[in-house]
Amino acid sequence: MFAHSMLRPISNDRCALHSCSVCRDASPELRAELERLGRLRICRRGETVVGEEEDTPFVGNVVSGVLRTQKTLHDGRQQIVELLLPGDMFGRVFAHTSRVSIEAASNVTLCCFGRAGFEAVMARFPELEHRMLLSIMEELNAAQDWILLLGCQTVTERIASFLLILRRRALRPCAAAATPGAFPIIRVPICRRDMAAYLGTTVESISRTIQEMARRGVLRIIDPQNFEILDERRLSLLSGRDATEKPFEHVATRRASIA
Amino acid sequence: MFAHSMLRPISNDRCALHSCSVCRDASPELRAELERLGRLRICRRGETVVGEEEDTPFVGNVVSGVLRTQKTLHDGRQQIVELLLPGDMFGRVFAHTSRVSIEAASNVTLCCFGRAGFEAVMARFPELEHRMLLSIMEELNAAQDWILLLGCQTVTERIASFLLILRRRALRPCAAAATPGAFPIIRVPICRRDMAAYLGTTVESISRTIQEMARRGVLRIIDPQNFEILDERRLSLLSGRDATEKPFEHVATRRASIA
DNA sequence: CGCCGTCTTGAGTCGCTTCAAGGGTAGTGG
DNA sequence: CCACTACCCTTGAAGCGACTCAAGACGGCG
Numbered sequence: 001m002f003a004h005s006m007l008r009p010i011s012n013d014r015c016a017l018h019s020c021s022v023c024r025d026a027s028p029e030l031r032a033e034l035e036r037l038g039r040l041r042i043c044r045r046g047e048t049v050v051g052e053e054e055d056t057p058f059v060g061n062v063v064s065g066v067l068r069t070q071k072t073l074h075d076g077r078q079q080i081v082e083l084l085l086p087g088d089m090f091g092r093v094f095a096h097t098s099r100v101s102i103e104a105a106s107n108v109t110l111c112c113f114g115r116a117g118f119e120a121v122m123a124r125f126p127e128l129e130h131r132m133l134l135s136i137m138e139e140l141n142a143a144q145d146w147i148l149l150l151g152c153q154t155v156t157e158r159i160a161s162f163l164l165i166l167r168r169r170a171l172r173p174c175a176a177a178a179t180p181g182a183f184p185i186i187r188v189p190i191c192r193r194d195m196a197a198y199l200g201t202t203v204e205s206i207s208r209t210i211q212e213m214a215r216r217g218v219l220r221i222i223d224p225q226n227f228e229i230l231d232e233r234r235l236s237l238l239s240g241r242d243a244t245e246k247p248f249e250h251v252a253t254r255r256a257s258i259a
Numbered sequence: 260m261f262a263h264s265m266l267r268p269i270s271n272d273r274c275a276l277h278s279c280s281v282c283r284d285a286s287p288e289l290r291a292e293l294e295r296l297g298r299l300r301i302c303r304r305g306e307t308v309v310g311e312e313e314d315t316p317f318v319g320n321v322v323s324g325v326l327r328t329q330k331t332l333h334d335g336r337q338q339i340v341e342l343l344l345p346g347d348m349f350g351r352v353f354a355h356t357s358r359v360s361i362e363a364a365s366n367v368t369l370c371c372f373g374r375a376g377f378e379a380v381m382a383r384f385p386e387l388e389h390r391m392l393l394s395i396m397e398e399l400n401a402a403q404d405w406i407l408l409l410g411c412q413t414v415t416e417r418i419a420s421f422l423l424i425l426r427r428r429a430l431r432p433c434a435a436a437a438t439p440g441a442f443p444i445i446r447v448p449i450c451r452r453d454m455a456a457y458l459g460t461t462v463e464s465i466s467r468t469i470q471e472m473a474r475r476g477v478l479r480i481i482d483p484q485n486f487e488i489l490d491e492r493r494l495s496l497l498s499g500r501d502a503t504e505k506p507f508e509h510v511a512t513r514r515a516s517i518a
Numbered sequence: 519c520g521c522c523g524t525c526t527t528g529a530g531t532c533g534c535t536t537c538a539a540g541g542g543t544a545g546t547g548g
Numbered sequence: 549c550c551a552c553t554a555c556c557c558t559t560g561a562a563g564c565g566a567c568t569c570a571a572g573a574c575g576g577c578g
Contacts, residue, residue: 071407073499079410081403092396099400126385133392136399137351141358143402144340148330150409151338151459155566192525200410205566207526224525240332414534451557461535466558483557524574531568538560546553 022061022089022131030125037113037121043104050091052101058112059091065108066189069100070197080198081146082139083190085169089135093119105190150200153240158199159209160239163188163219163227184229185222192224213238281320281348281390289384296377297370302363309350311360317371318350324367325448328359329456339457341398342449344428348394352378364449409459412499417458418468419498422447422478422486443488444481451483472497 023031040063043049050056052072067084081100084090090102093115113121122129149158167186188195192203199206214221218235220228229235236242282290299322302308309315311331326343340359343349349361352374372380381388408417426445447454451462458465473480477494479487488494495501 069403071403073407073411074501075499077411079407081406094393095396100403126388129385129388129392133388133395134353136392136395137354140395140399140402143399143406144328144330144359147340147402147405147409148332148338150406151456152332152336197410202567203525204527204568211526240334242333462557463536463559464534470558526573528570536563540559542557544555548551
C-alpha cells in the first residue's frame, strides 16, 4: 500500500505550512527539528493512509486536499468521524493502533513525521507536547459539537451547519489566501457520498435538501461542489444554531420544524 | 449556585481515588501536591457544576455518582455529550470557557482542583501534562466512537451498545470492588430522560426497546435501572458491533435489519 | 464508444417521533 | 398521616421525516 505512494525528503519541496498547524510560532530550533523530520507525501483520492486498527507509523498534517477519518461497522456501514483540511493534523501520537482509518477524500499532499521520531522531539520540546494537548482539545471540541449535530439535528440543519462550518474555515486567515475575494462562494471539497457519511444521512437526502435550498433562494448551485450563498441569514436560521433565535422556547421538543 | 454546594478541605475526607484517574501511579511528590490542592464537593442531582459558555473555575474528577456534560440548542433541544463515572475527569485545562454545561445526573461527590492551581502544577510536573494528554486522547476516542453510534446505528443498536459499555466499565478492576460478584447485572445509573439525551432518541423509544428486549429474553428487567443479562451473545449481536459477525457483507446499506 | 462513478429525482415504505393517557413513587407541606 | 404535586416510566395510536429502491442524466476516462 505504501509502495503506491511517493515519499521524498521535504528539503526538496519545502512544506508551505510554516504559518499553520504545529509549525506556527514554533521556536526556530523546534522548527528546524520538524523540517528535518518531515517528508512530503502525495496520495491520490481513495488511497488509504492508515488502516483501521492498524499501526500508526506516522503522524503529520495536511498540506493540500482533504483527508477523511472514518469508522466501519462489520456490516459495512461507514461513518466519517472527521474531515481534515489543510493545516489539520492527522494520526495520534502515543497511540500504537489507530481507531479509525485515514483515507484521502481528494488528492492530497501530506507532511508526514515518523511517529517515534515525532514523539522523541516532543520529549525534548515541551512546547510541542503542550501544543499537541491544545490541538487535541480542539479536536475534542469539534467531535462533541458533531455529537450534538448527529444526536439532535435534522438533515436540513446538519447540511446548513456543514456549509457554514466550511465557510468559516475558508475565511480563516490561513486559508484565505487560497480563495481571494470569493466570499459568498462555498466550495465543498468532497463528494456527496462523503458528505452523507459525515452528516449521518444518505446521498439522496443531501441532494434533495440542497436542491430545495436552491428552490427557496437560500443558495445558488453553481455545480455540485460549489454554491453561492444568496441568503446567509436564512442559511444560519436553517442550521438551528443561530444565536438570534428566540433564546428559550421552554423545554425541549426534540425535533425542530423545518420551517 | 455555588452557595448551595458543600466545600470542605480534602484533608478531612481523603479522596478515595488514589488508584484511579490522575492520581494513579503519580509520583509521591505529585500526589502530595494534588492532595493539597483538591477539595471534595458534594452536589445533588440536577445541580449545575459549570454552565455552558461559562468560565471554568475548576477541574477535577468524579468520586461517586454520575456527571453529564451536555449541549443545548437555542430551541431547547439537548444532547448529552459525555457521561462521567467515578474516576473520570471533568473540566478542561487551559480552556477559559466551557463548551458544555456540566450537571449532576445523580447525587455526586467530586474532587475539585482550582483550574489555575492545577495548571501551575502541570507546568511543574511534565508527567501530569503528559497524563492529561493521554486522558484527553481517550476522551476523543470515546467521542468519535459516539459519533459512529449516533451517525449510523439504530435505536436498538444504540441501547444495546450502551448497556454493554456500562457493563464493561463496571467490570474494570477499579470499579469491580464496588459491585462484587454481581456479574450478569447491569445497573444503569441515569434516568430514561438522560439515556434518551445521550443516545439521541426519546424516552418512549427507549422504554419500548428495552421492554422488547425483555420480551425476547435478552434481559430481565429487575427495575427500571437494573437489568439482568440473560443472553449476552444476543445483546452483543443487537449492538451491531459484534466481532464475530460476518466480517464484510460487501458495501454498505446504511441501516441494519433489526433481526 | 461504452463503462463507471456521481448526482438527481420519483415513489413507496418504515422506524421513530409525537401526542396522549395512565400508573407508580418520592418529596413536600398542611 | 395523607393529600398533592412532580417526576419517572410505560403503553397505545397516529403521523412524518428520512431511508430504500429504482431509474435516468451527466461527465470523465480507458
